[in-house]
Amino acid sequence: MTPDTPRKIAFQGEPGAFSHQASRRWFPDHAPTPYPTFEAAFAAVASGACELGMIPVENSVAGRVSDVHHLLPHSGLKIIGERFLPIEMMLMAVPEAKLEDIKVAASHAMALLQCRIALRELNITAEVFHDTAGAARALAQTREPDRAAIAPEVSAELYGLKILRRNMEDARHNTTRFLVLTSAERAAAPPEDAPCMTSFVFRVKNIPAALYKALGGFATNGVNMTKLESYIENGRFASTMFYCDVVGRPSDPPLQRALEELRFFAVDVEMLGTYPMDPFRQSAGQQ
Incomplete structure (x- = not known):
């Protein structure tokens, strides 16, 4: 890696995912780099293609991310940090859309489940999509004024969407714990005075x-x-x-x-x- 090459942090998912948002929040000097699977993100860190990995391990509402438990052992990676990200679901649409015109909101099934009360109050039909950020990207392409996506705030920024309603989540305590990973060779001991x-x-x-x-x-x-x-x-x-x-x-x-x-x-x-x-x-x- 040359001095001009930005350091990278791997995450699983599409650009605009909560893992992307977590990477930008805590490691702004690293370029967030998406991978389609956890296996691919782990491999990128193990190979040195990415210096760090930002991997979700559990959510206060949805529970644990089971894939991570299977991948961490024998991976050659070490945990060097943990971060807790409050999960804030944003209802977003194309810039010309109005909240009262929205009929359908697409998102990941778990995100829709966590927003069911708000969706019912707004009389909006939930539609399952494979990924929160992917729902935002698809909406930016179709540009239907009566449709919305529920996704992280960073998705609205990346795909040119307007946030119609913030904090759609029914549970305000909704939080995801992320593990910060690096290769065993890069891992350093934590500061002596740190709990x-x-x-x-x-x-x-x-x-x-x-x-x-x-x-x-x-x-x-x-x-x-x-x-x-x-x-x-x-x-x-x-x-x-x-x-x-x-x-x-x-x-x-x-x-x-x-x-x-x-x-x-x-x-x-x-x-x-x-x-x-x-x-x-x-x-x-x-x-």
């Missing part, structure tokens, strides 16, 4: 009460576990993996002791990253 999170995956041994015993060390050592999720790996129901977020660094004595106990009852323990805790956790009382 940190640590993420890892593991599989328990096939013995009675293995999960209970594996997690016991976190309780007895006073380690705050903020997330524990199970998922099936490779379609084998006897091979359950667990994804875990805890507060602290592996070098902290309490977490160090808890991880030692975990490894006694678990296999395939992989540390995914230790990274600064987003201030949103403390402001929202989520620590």
